[in-house]
Amino acid sequence: MNKKVIIIGASGHAKVIADIVIKNEDILLGFLDDNLTGEVIGYSILGKTLDLDKFKNNEIQFIIGIGNNITRKEISTKYNLNYYTAIHPSAVISNNVEIQEGTAIMANAVINISSKIGKHCIINTGSIIEHDNILKDYVHISPNATLSGTVTIGECTHIGTSASIKNNINICDNVVVGVGGVVVKDINESGVYIGMPTSQVKK
Numbered sequence: 001m002n003k004k005v006i007i008i009g010a011s012g013h014a015k016v017i018a019d020i021v022i023k024n025e026d027i028l029l030g031f032l033d034d035n036l037t038g039e040v041i042g043y044s045i046l047g048k049t050l051d052l053d054k055f056k057n058n059e060i061q062f063i064i065g066i067g068n069n070i071t072r073k074e075i076s077t078k079y080n081l082n083y084y085t086a087i088h089p090s091a092v093i094s095n096n097v098e099i100q101e102g103t104a105i106m107a108n109a110v111i112n113i114s115s116k117i118g119k120h121c122i123i124n125t126g127s128i129i130e131h132d133n134i135l136k137d138y139v140h141i142s143p144n145a146t147l148s149g150t151v152t153i154g155e156c157t158h159i160g161t162s163a164s165i166k167n168n169i170n171i172c173d174n175v176v177v178g179v180g181g182v183v184v185k186d187i188n189e190s191g192v193y194i195g196m197p198t199s200q201v202k203k
Contacts, residue, residue, distance in 0.1 A: 005084050006055055007031045007065040008075060010040045013122075014065025017104050018043065020086040021063075029060065052079050063102055064120060069138045069156040072120045076102060076138075083120075091123075100137075118155070136173070 003026040007014045010033035018041060021028045030044040032052065037045055047054070052062075061084035064072045076083070083102035087093070091105045094113040099105070102120040111117065111129040118137035123129060125143040133147050136155040141147065144162045151165050154173035159165065163181040171177070171187045178194035187193060192202040 002027050003084060004029055004060050006046065006060055006062050008049060008052070008062055009033055009065035010036045010045055011065075013067040015041055016106060016125075017063055017065045017086050020088045020104065020106070021084075023089055024087075026084075029055075031065070049075065052081070056081065058082070063104065065104075067122065067140060069140055069158060072102075073138045073156060076120050094131075106143075112149075130167070142179075 005021050005026055006029050007017055010031035014031060018028055028043055030046040031040055032047055032049055033045050034048045062081045063084040063086055064075050066072055085099060085101055086104040088105060088107045090107045092110045094111060096114050097111050098116040100117060100119040103117055105123040106125040108126045109123045112131040114131055115129050115133040117135045118139065120138050121135055122140040124141055127141045127144060128146045130147055130149040132150045134152045136153060138156045139153050140158045142159055142161040145159045147165045148167035150168050152170045154171055154175065156173055157171055157175040159177045160179040160181055162179060163177045165183045169183055169186055172190060174190035175187050176192045177183060177198060181194055181198045182196040184197045191200045193200050
């Protein structure tokens with residue numbers, strides 16, 4: 001049965017999720033956004049986040065179309081909703097992969113065998129999640145990033161575009177790895193890391 005979906009947020013990331021909903025032949029009812037009104041890609045902005053309770057029923061699923069990890073966590077913690085998981089038809093997902101609610105997996109992403117993806121994560125366009133990875137909740141893997149085998153990524157961590165993570169690496173919560181960063185050793189302190197190999201530039 002086709003699912004009825006409302007997207008929380010209506011900016012660029014939300015539009016990408018909308019495209020996934022449509023490609024999966026589910027029913028996009030519209031968006032909720034605190035700053036925009038009118039229409040986005042031909043679908044109505046139905047109200048603001050504060051209006052969520054008006055739309056809650058057993059037939060509607062929601063997905064948070066906001067790229068900021070902390071904002072996704074705040075919304076999902078505040079509102080008890082039936083969450084939609086958006087998986088683009090071109091994504092390649094191996095057997096024995098666990099994907100929790102509210103996660104969005106974009107076009108041409110690859111998730112290999114025995115990986116575990118937490119709640120409300122973003123696996124962005126063309127990114128590679130190799131075997132036996134563990135991504136905690138609210139992680140964002142940017143386009144074309146590559147995580148080698150047996151990598152663990154902590155909650156609310158953001159891996160930048162085209163970054164590379166060596167195999168058997170652990171990265172703690174609330175880390176940002178910059179664009180093109182190369183991580184070759186564990187990151188045990190929250191902060192911003194850039195470079196090849198990465199080093200901390202901000203706590």
